[in-house]
């Protein structure tokens with residue numbers, strides 16, 4: 001199915017009000033993030049994503065707003081995810097640029113439908129149609145801004161070595177396949193639905209495993225990543241996250257067209 005055109009979405013977007021950052025707690029928020037840091041950019045930009053369909057103001061807005069294109073609409077997203085979705089400057093918000101479109105669309109649906117829990121993300125996509133989510137996913141999948149150099153990672157050589165072992169070879173005893181068996185030989189993901197693991201902040205990587213372990217993040221069953229997260233110890237997870245975050249991003253970083261072989265565990269989110 002084709003995504004809705006910007007003009008269709010403008011008409012069909014629901015009206016929303018801004019969350020009150022003072023009285024709303026953020027229960028799913030990963031540690032180390034201040035409320036102020038996550039809320040401020042949204043207040044300014046959410047209006048652009050959701051504000052256009054306000055019929056009473058349509059005429060005034062037609063004169064004062066920039067053209068209604070998908071690029072203009074997703075400026076709301078770039079307040080947190082960085083220009084073109086290249087990742088925030090503080091190493092917390094994940095890069096979304098260049099990830100496989102099917103993966104991005106799955107995640108937007110996961111936030112909307114309660115399978116992922118970050119409150120401000122849920123708020124952004126609440127009530128949006130599959131067609132609009134797909135349109136945004138395709139927009140970001142087609143963006144290829146440069147990567148920032150990896151943030152310096154402080155971890156011992158032993159920890160990084162353990163991380164490398166898990167990523168490149170897995171752990172037979174724990175029945176954990178190599179991450180690269182699914183995420184691509186150079187870890188840049190595989191179309192249409194497996195994300196890359198390079199260029200992501202360490203805290204973000206650890207937070208995702210924590211969320212899989214405690215059920216706050218879920219994907220279509222069978223949820224292969226939930227199984228892998230259950231099998232890894234907390235120390236292994238931090239080792240894998242430290243190693244991945246220390247890797248330079250290969251160039252080009254585009255997702256592979258197909259995995260190296262059949263996936264070692266079935267993943268319900270991968271068609």
Ligand code: HEC
Nearest residue numbers: 038042076077080094096104107108118120121124136207
């Ligand atoms: C308030 C800041 C904020 C805004 C605005 C925001 N996001 Fe996010 N987004 C986040 C955070 C934080 C996460 C990671 C949440 C988590 O830990 O699961 C995230 C996660 C995501 C993911 C999953 C990334 C991945 O690799 O799995 C996608 C896709 C995404 N956002 C897309 C969007 C889109 C599209 C918009 C605009 C409609 C948007 N975001 C607006 C903060 C934001």
Ligand code: HEC
Nearest residue numbers: 106177178179182195208219224225240263264265267269
């Ligand atoms: C059997 C295939 C498979 C293996 C093996 C695998 N993954 Fe995944 N991984 C996936 C799939 C599929 C997704 C997308 C899940 C979704 O849609 O939420 C994913 C998603 C992720 C994400 C989320 C990325 C983001 O941007 O939010 C992280 C982090 C991750 N995997 C890390 C790892 C690590 C580290 C390993 C090795 C220890 C690993 N994976 C092994 C299939 C796999």
